Amino acid sequence: MTRGTTNPNRLRRMDRWITAVHGPTLRRAPRAPGPLAVDLGYGAAPWTAVELLHRLRRVRPDVRVIGVEIDQRRVTAAEPWVRPGLDFVRGGFELPLPGGERPLLIRAANVLRQYDEERVPAAWARLCGRLAPGGLLVEGTCDEIGRRQVWVALGPEGPRTVTFAARLGSLGTPSDLAERLPKALIHHNVPGQRVHAFLRDFDRAWAAAAPYAPLGARQRWLHAVRALATDWPVADTAHRWRQGEVTVPWSALAPRL
Numbered sequence: 001m002t003r004g005t006t007n008p009n010r011l012r013r014m015d016r017w018i019t020a021v022h023g024p025t026l027r028r029a030p031r032a033p034g035p036l037a038v039d040l041g042y043g044a045a046p047w048t049a050v051e052l053l054h055r056l057r058r059v060r061p062d063v064r065v066i067g068v069e070i071d072q073r074r075v076t077a078a079e080p081w082v083r084p085g086l087d088f089v090r091g092g093f094e095l096p097l098p099g100g101e102r103p104l105l106i107r108a109a110n111v112l113r114q115y116d117e118e119r120v121p122a123a124w125a126r127l128c129g130r131l132a133p134g135g136l137l138v139e140g141t142c143d144e145i146g147r148r149q150v151w152v153a154l155g156p157e158g159p160r161t162v163t164f165a166a167r168l169g170s171l172g173t174p175s176d177l178a179e180r181l182p183k184a185l186i187h188h189n190v191p192g193q194r195v196h197a198f199l200r201d202f203d204r205a206w207a208a209a210a211p212y213a214p215l216g217a218r219q220r221w222l223h224a225v226r227a228l229a230t231d232w233p234v235a236d237t238a239h240r241w242r243q244g245e246v247t248v249p250w251s252a253l254a255p256r257l
Ligand SMILES: C[S@@+](CC[C@H](N)C(=O)[O-])C[C@H]1O[C@@H](n2cnc3c(N)ncnc32)[C@H](O)[C@@H]1O
Pocket: 010, 011, 040, 041, 042, 043, 044, 048, 068, 069, 070, 071, 074, 091, 092, 093, 108, 109, 110, 111, 114
């Protein structure tokens, strides 16, 4: 299909993490009508929703996706893509889903970055309050072609983790990811704040791992993350480190107010 100006696969890293981490929950969900996922703020074209449907269907073939957009013109433009298991509705953080259904997944990519930071807690609370039991909200930001992504994962109770993901071949240094921090963190990347200390330490670990660079960026990243994990509560999932990801608990990076 023609994708116009939208970059295909922009959210591939985020979706890959979702299917890995949330896949078991999706698989366990009751049958008929199957678990529901929401692509909140899918944008000018519905590609990210179409891609989310395809990716989630690899782990749960009867999953359904509803794209929710605040812009009615974007809902109208998405109509030709409506098909069984894929629909589009106009709405915002209140998620006006048919029958008041609660989704097992909400993915909000590059949406909250458009808002003032003060709006984030209420938006998170509203969205978390709409999740089904065991549900997950993934809220984050990426660059135009998805090489750098950072997202927060939240359960019905609130924020759980922060994940940094990069295409390693094009990464200069880990703090390059700072420009893609979600709204809740980006204004706190200053001395004295935990996220700033984390990225500083990550850069130091990356520099110390430079001797591994001739073996490839992945080897260098793996050594840097292993060093980082001596001082930070990095999730011990080495297979995810290999994908160019690092996840830490939200509490390790949460802004000091
Ligand atoms: C930058 S686009 C992101 C598109 C897509 N999610 C992506 O990452 O490529 C942000 C979209 O969010 C929509 N949006 C902004 N606030 C929203 C809200 N409260 N509820 C639903 N959509 C919203 C905008 O209309 C816009 O289409």
